[in-house]
Each structure stands twice: as C-alpha cells, then as structure tokens.
Amino acid sequence: MARIGIMGGTxxxxxxxxxxxxxEARWQLGLDRVIFVPxxxxxxxxxxxxxxxxxxxxxxxxATATNPYFxxxxxxxxxxxxxxxxxxxxxxxxxxxGVQLFYITGADAIHxxxxxxxxxxxxxxxxxxxxxxxxxxxxxxxEDWQNSRIGREYRHRIxxxxxxxLAISSTEIRWRVRNxxxxxxxxxxxxxxxxxxxxxxxxxEGTA
Ligand code: ATP
Ligand code: MG
Numbered sequence: 001m002a003r004i005g006i007m008g009g010t011x012x013x014x015x016x017x018x019x020x021x022x023x024e025a026r027w028q029l030g031l032d033r034v035i036f037v038p039x040x041x042x043x044x045x046x047x048x049x050x051x052x053x054x055x056x057x058x059x060x061x062x063a064t065a066t067n068p069y070f071x072x073x074x075x076x077x078x079x080x081x082x083x084x085x086x087x088x089x090x091x092x093x094x095x096x097x098g099v100q101l102f103y104i105t106g107a108d109a110i111h112x113x114x115x116x117x118x119x120x121x122x123x124x125x126x127x128x129x130x131x132x133x134x135x136x137x138x139x140x141x142x143e144d145w146q147n148s149r150i151g152r153e154y155r156h157r158i159x160x161x162x163x164x165x166l167a168i169s170s171t172e173i174r175w176r177v178r179n180x181x182x183x184x185x186x187x188x189x190x191x192x193x194x195x196x197x198x199x200x201x202x203x204x205e206g207t208a
Contacts, residue, residue: 004096005034005131007104008076008085010042010170012051013195014063015187017106017168021133024163025104026069029131033069034104035092036060039076039083043119051200053077062190086120089127101128107138110158116149125154132160136167177201 007022014036022034038060040053050056057077064070075091076083085103092101103124105113110132113121124130132140140160148155168186176183178201183192195201 002096002099003029003031003102004092004099005029005031005102005104006037006089006092006128007034008037008039008083008088010045010050011036011038011056011060012170013056013059013173013187013191013200015168015170015173015191016185017135017166019063019067019188020166021106021163022070022104023067025102025131025133025161028161029102031069031102033071036064036070036072037076037088038072040079041082043082043084055194055198055200059191059194062194063188065190084119086118086124086127089124093127102131103128104131104133106133106135107140108135110140111138111144113158114144114148114150114155121150122154125150125157128157130158132158133163134161134165136165174201178203 005022005025007018009018011018022036025031026034038053038056041047042050054077057072057074061072064072075088079087089101089103110130112118113124113130118124145155173183173186176186177195183195187195
C-alpha cells in the first residue's frame, strides 16, 4: 500500500526545520512522497499578519524542488476562506483512495491537537495518522497524553518521531531579516535570495 506524508504550514518562510522534519519522516516511515501544503489563511492568525500566499507558495516550491520525493500542493492556496486542515484532508482522502496518509507536524501543533483546539479534531484523526516530530522547546510528555481532551482511540493515531533537532522558527527568520541579521544556513539559499529579491519581512512589505 502506498504511503504519503502531508506537511501543512504557513511556511512564512519555509526553513530547514520544516525540511528536516519532512525528510526524516519520509525516511523513518518509508513514505513514497511528502506533499507540502502551504495554507492561504491560517485560522488563528489575522490575514494581515501573514505574507502573500503566492510568495509563501513560491518559496516552498523553491525549497523543495531538488528533492525527488517532495511536492507542493495548491490545495489550500486556491481555496478561499480559512484553511482548515480537516477540509484539506477530506480532499486528499478522496483523491488518494487506498493510500495510507500521514499528516506531519511539529510537537507544538500536537499540543494543540491533544487539547482539541483544531477544527474538528477527532474527524482529523479519523482521516489519517498524525506524526508528532520533536521540536526544541515543545517537549511532549506523559501528562500531555493523559490530560488530552480527545478520545483514547484517537490519541493512538498520533505517533512520536524523533528528528535531528533544529531550533528554527519562521518567526525567528522574519525577526532576523527585519533586524538585518543573517539567515544563511537557516533557510535554503534559493529562499534567502527570494526574500532579498522581493524585499520580504522588512517593515510593511510583502503582507497580503
Ligand atoms: P511561525 O513561527 O510563523 O509559527 P513555524 O516555524 O512554527 O512558523 P509553521 O509554518 O507554523 O512554521 O509550521 C508548519 C509545521 O512545521 C508545524 O507542524 C510545525 O510544528 C512544524 N515545524 C516548524 N518548525 C519546526 C522545527 N524547527 N522542528 C520541527 N517541526 C517544526
Ligand atoms: Mg508555527
């Protein structure tokens, strides 16, 4: 049975933490491919706070272009309104009948999911298995699972994945650009060049 990983995110911008997570998940879980899905409008963020989706899509494309196992989907970018993961997974579930799907996230997202904070959390977990990649600063411990608001049968569909830790966030990258600090070796070279070319993350630039 084919196995596909789906990695959703705002990717504002995509960085090496995202790429290592996806590649390590692919390797450890024996995935045939990983599809990156940049969102249009993250439900919990003000649209004005997020960079134009086309810029984020293109940076994600540039960052993943040389990996034969990576693809980028326009599924959320082309769908108006808030980008709910459950809607996306319904589409992928129908498109990839008979394929085992894995939704890849960092531990910070899993904390939210265990608290039932994502739209239709239990349906999400029915649609596919979840991968919780370790992320510096967001340890997952026994209590997080015990105190979870979601049903026990759903919790079992979340699998922890130890990955080489990279303490990088898009927030930090944006802050660095704004303050003239280097981002080389934190994002792929093509992404760094794209940020410079389009003058992203400077005050008042690049937002939708
Ligand atoms: P921001 O700081 O803007 O929230 P971010 O770095 O958290 O950005 P997102 O686009 O929000 O990036 O994250 C997309 C997915 O990648 C999430 O599931 C998140 O947990 C995961 N992720 C992001 N950075 C890392 C990292 N350094 N290690 C492991 N997982 C990560
Ligand atoms: Mg984040």
